[in-house]
Amino acid sequence: xxxxxxxxxxxxxxxxxxxxxxxxxxxxxxxxxxxxxxxxxxxxxxxxxxxxxxxxxxxxxxxxxxxxxxxxxxxxxxxxxxxxxxxxxxxxxxxxxxxxxxxxxxxxxxxxxxxxxxxxxxxxxxxxxxxxxxxxxxxxxxxxxxxxxxxxxxxxxxxxxxxxxxxxxxxxxxxxxxxxxxxxxxxxxxxxxxxxxxxxxxxxxxxxxxxxxxxxxxxxxxxxxxxxxxxxxxxxxxxx
Amino acid sequence: xxxxxxxxxxxxxxxxxxxxxxxxxxxxxxxxxxxxxxxxxxxxxxxxxxxxxxxxxxxxxxxxxxxxxxxxxxxxxxxxxxxxxxxxxxxxxxxxxxxxxxxxxxxxxxxxxxxxxxxxxxxxxxxxxxxxxxxxxxxxxxxxxxxxxxxxxxxxxxxxxxxxxx
Numbered sequence: 260x261x262x263x264x265x266x267x268x269x270x271x272x273x274x275x276x277x278x279x280x281x282x283x284x285x286x287x288x289x290x291x292x293x294x295x296x297x298x299x300x301x302x303x304x305x306x307x308x309x310x311x312x313x314x315x316x317x318x319x320x321x322x323x324x325x326x327x328x329x330x331x332x333x334x335x336x337x338x339x340x341x342x343x344x345x346x347x348x349x350x351x352x353x354x355x356x357x358x359x360x361x362x363x364x365x366x367x368x369x370x371x372x373x374x375x376x377x378x379x380x381x382x383x384x385x386x387x388x389x390x391x392x393x394x395x396x397x398x399x400x401x402x403x404x405x406x407x408x409x410x411x412x413x414x415x416x417x418x419x420x421x422x423x424x425x426x427x428x429x430x431x432x433x434x435x436x437x438x439x440x441x442x443x444x445x446x447x448x449x450x451x452x453x454x455x456x457x458x459x460x461x462x463x464x465x466x467x468x469x470x471x472x473x474x475x476x477x478x479x480x481x482x483x484x485x486x487x488x489x490x491x492x493x494x495x496x497x498x499x
Numbered sequence: 500x501x502x503x504x505x506x507x508x509x510x511x512x513x514x515x516x517x518x519x520x521x522x523x524x525x526x527x528x529x530x531x532x533x534x535x536x537x538x539x540x541x542x543x544x545x546x547x548x549x550x551x552x553x554x555x556x557x558x559x560x561x562x563x564x565x566x567x568x569x570x571x572x573x574x575x576x577x578x579x580x581x582x583x584x585x586x587x588x589x590x591x592x593x594x595x596x597x598x599x600x601x602x603x604x605x606x607x608x609x610x611x612x613x614x615x616x617x618x619x620x621x622x623x624x625x626x627x628x629x630x631x632x633x634x635x636x637x638x639x640x641x642x643x644x645x646x647x648x649x650x651x652x653x654x655x656x657x658x659x660x661x662x663x664x665x
Contacts, residue, residue: 260641263648265620277655280604283597284621289512289525297508297529304537305501452501489505 291463294489295427295456302420305452419448426460434467455481459490500537507553508533510622514554517617518561519606531560547631554624554632558614565610600658607654612647615640 264271267281289297298305426440441461444451451457458481465474482491511532515525535556543552605613618629630640 260626260637262619262626263644265623266648266651267620274652274655276659277604277651280597280601281620284517284601285623287513287516287598288509293512293526294508297512297526297533298504300526300530301500301504301533304533305504455505485505487502487505489508 291459291490292427295459298453298456299420299424299427302418302423302453419444419451419453422447423453423456423460426457426464430460430463430467434464437461438464438468455485455488455490458485500533500540503536503540503549503553504533507550511553511557514557514617514622515561517601517605517621518558518613519602520561520564524564528557528560528564532556535560548628551624551628551631554618554622554628555634558632562610603658604651604654608647608650612643612650615643616647616651619644 264273265281266273266277267285269278271278273281422440422444426437426444429437429440438461441457441464444453444457458477462474462477462481465471465477481488485491508529511529512525515528516522520528532553536553539556543549547555605617608616614633615629618624618632619626624632626640626644627637629644630637633640635643
């Protein structure tokens, strides 16, 4: 069976108007801001699974672990095959709606960007992290400064995703602060899984600050370091 | 997971748009997809391609979203006007009117036909991949594609006659 030429194909016999619409549909990808927002919400998901980290157990620990597995298996068996439970067939590659995860807000992921309103509406960043940054926003603070210099801004347990979410939220109203927060992130999380998002936010902040040469250099560096990035296409277009 | 995000996130986002999900819900739906992928990736056995597997998850998340919205008596589908507004607000560089016109055409299709058309025409899947992602026989996928294309062409003609398509 031959596949028909797609409407968007320049050589298809589709009406010009239809070809134009479908070509535009193919190009209708999300913007950097949308992708970055999604990535920040997914931050913990990007972490390597705990099972990939070696775990050393003492003899006592091994006994305890085996016991836990035995007890856990018995409980699972009772739940799945007991009088009140029936285990659904396991079909790993055919995910079904019954496995729908709870709404994102109910999961152990960063909450939907509470700072979004600042980023989207232009409302000033008035949160705890709104303390003024040093004028040299792009300068890297010392490691300790990353955690303490901005006082209340650096909550002890703040995750990489939360810190970058604050940076993203500050972009519209205070790009200098957004840039400073990305530098803080670089210091605190040098091997963070959200390094791409940090760079995307920093590049956008530089553009908004009128530092277009720096933004272009950093975008070029991004392209070299992350050739397969989801952001590449948008960064390449380089809005002024 | 990072590699999967980099390779596929933009296309998953685009798929939800073209399936008619409300623009305000697309990010949540994409997050649901990646949470499922994170949970299920270790069980993925490669019987289908990763791409097909991901689109299968997308379709189920979209279907479940429609059901949930139905239960809550909310809209499960965006209307073209919303896409027009969203495009204007979020992506000034995207031709908002074009997006609205495409959505209007796609909205003339039922869910089955729209899904096949989106996966083949806009996502660039082969028909074999489309059938795998949907979980239907290849012949059925072809039938739906044929019907969808006919319907879209008819809708385009009707729109021209009404003067609502340039």
